[in-house]
Amino acid sequence: MARLVIVSNRVPDPRAKGAASAGGLAVALQSFLAPGTLWFGWSGKVSPETSTNPEIVEGDGVTYATIDLGAEDYDRFYVGFANSSLWPLLHFRLGLMRYTREDFAGYRAVNDAFAAALLPLLKPDDTVWVHDYHLIPLGAALRAAGFKGRIGFFLHIPFVPPSVLEALPPARDLLHAMCAYDVVGFQTRTHLADFLDCARRFSGFAVEEEEVVTEDGRRVRAIADPIGIDASGFARVATRAAGTVYIQRVRDSLVGRALAISAERLDYSKGLPNRFEGFARLLARYPQHQRRVSMLQIAARSREDVAEYQALRRELDRLAGDINGRFSGFDWVPLRYMTQTVPRTKLAGLFRIARIGLVTPLRDGMNLVAKEFIAAQDPADPGVLILSRFAGAAEELSDAILVNPYDPDDIADAMNAALDMPLEERQERHAALRRAVFEVTSARYCDVFTQALAA
Structure with a gap:
């Protein structure tokens, strides 16, 4: 059976009681984590340089692997593009969106660093499940690095209609990155419909009746899958x-x-x-x-x-x-x-x-x-x-x-x-x-x- 690999910006610390450092995602996935699962992401620590060798911690049969972010990467990736561009954009707050090409380059660079650090830990038949807006380009980075297994992506925050998304200069780049996944998931039918509308609006994408987006011969299934609680x-x-x-x-x-x-x-x-x-x-x-x-x-x-x-x-x-x-x-x-x-x-x-x-x-x-x-x-x-x-x-x-x-x-x-x-x-x-x-x-x-x- 294929091993499940979870990737998120933050990873729960199994050494901390309650393991709440990854917030609602950790709570939602807690009962689903089977022995043998790998969970990879950022440690939450800012260091002089972004680390390349993950720190490995075992907890209840689950392997937690994390890397530190360099100070400049943290500013560009986390404070910059993820939370000053994407977060306000995807919450319909265009007046609060701040975008620079340098921040977007830093966002891409950190996703490439995640892929480079994760790839040696992957097995050919692993199934990779990537979570949230911080890591939209990660699937494409893993594909470019040679991983050929199944990769899915789930967006925990809203998606926006084309008239909002096009305000972001690299909107088309992000849509291309989402199409590197095999499955992309959204919280509601409304968010799913907005994603499909964006795919239709931007040339090069075709949307089939069964909610499959096709780009350059690659088929990506889009689904609505509302998250719940125990x-x-x-x-x-x-x-x-x-x-x-x-x-x-x-x-x-x-x-x-x-x-x-x-x-x-x-x-x-x-x-x-x-x-x-x-x-x-x-x-x-x-x-x-x-x-x-x-x-x-x-x-x-x-x-x-x-x-x-x-x-x-x-x-x-x-x-x-x-x-x-x-x-x-x-x-x-x-x-x-x-x-x-x-x-x-x-x-x-x-x-x-x-x-x-x-x-x-x-x-x-x-x-x-x-x-x-x-x-x-x-x-x-x-x-x-x-x-x-x-x-x-x-x-x-x-x-x-x-x-x-x-x-x-x-x-x-x-x-x-x-x-x-x-x-x-x-x-x-x-x-x-x-x-x-x-x-x-x-x-x-x-x-x-x-x-x-x-x-």
Whole structure:
């Protein structure tokens, strides 16, 4: 049987408890990792030069291989093209996109370095599964280096229509690179359709009815494969966590008030300023909820060496102070704002006791927090999910209250509806959402993609 080789920008450290350094991807793939699997990527360390000999660590039968990035490569590849060009572009934020040819050259060079370091570790019959926007050219680099096995690519963030993609000068180069794979996967049917439209728009590509893109005689299958969570496992963790001292302290601090919770990385794609303003408008337009609800925003600091993220943090600090200054009393702080990382087990318990889950990104590939919130709820007395219609999860979770995240009044109206929603309606909505979350799991996501890649 062919060995599975996973490649991602970041790799979980098997020596660290929780192995959360690769974020949601590590959680999604954890139950799928069979003994013998190889996981390759960046160590997270910046050194004087990009390393060529991977560091090898074994954990539970899985081999983890990582290389360090040189300081200049880190700036060009990670801070530059990946997160200053591709990330804003693929989240429809053209006004934030910064592009230079030097950054794109650095992006290509790091992908070539990944291929050169990975190739000696590969066996001829390996199946390689590459993840996310950092590594779009990696398949082509492996092909150029002589690897002839099956290679698949999955994009975890949104894709964009041709009118947006063509704003990026090397757009055609990226499409060519995606066509070096045997299978390319997307979170939703919308993202898949946008990719196919881009392939049609750019000359040299042909799209067949069965969603196969052909370029220079090479056939690439494109699929939609929404990522999920281990819903049963997360539900068990949430149930246990709800009885811990930590969660009891949170309950006590609420003094009977409803809890509205949001949790994500501090990122401009998440719509945090709009969400803060939506909460402020709830308190102003629906004063009956003052002193009856507290909002907890967990926004773990991220990419602090990128200017846009520094500016966002300053804006959120200002907004949080303004909201609490306007509405708080001596015994009530309406908005609790944290930028520390909260362990997943504690998050599960917080989701369990929350009356509202606020998941309102301006654009998101999927958003697993929405699914975790649903899995964590008590079916007998569930909370209400308020979800951006521009999150990939909205295609599956249509029984949430869907909002336009650009409209703070829409968020305020949704929060008012959630706080006033009768138990029977909450139970009906949650039952439908729970079915969706428990059907599209992380195991199903892995099975669908690997079966397509093996076909």
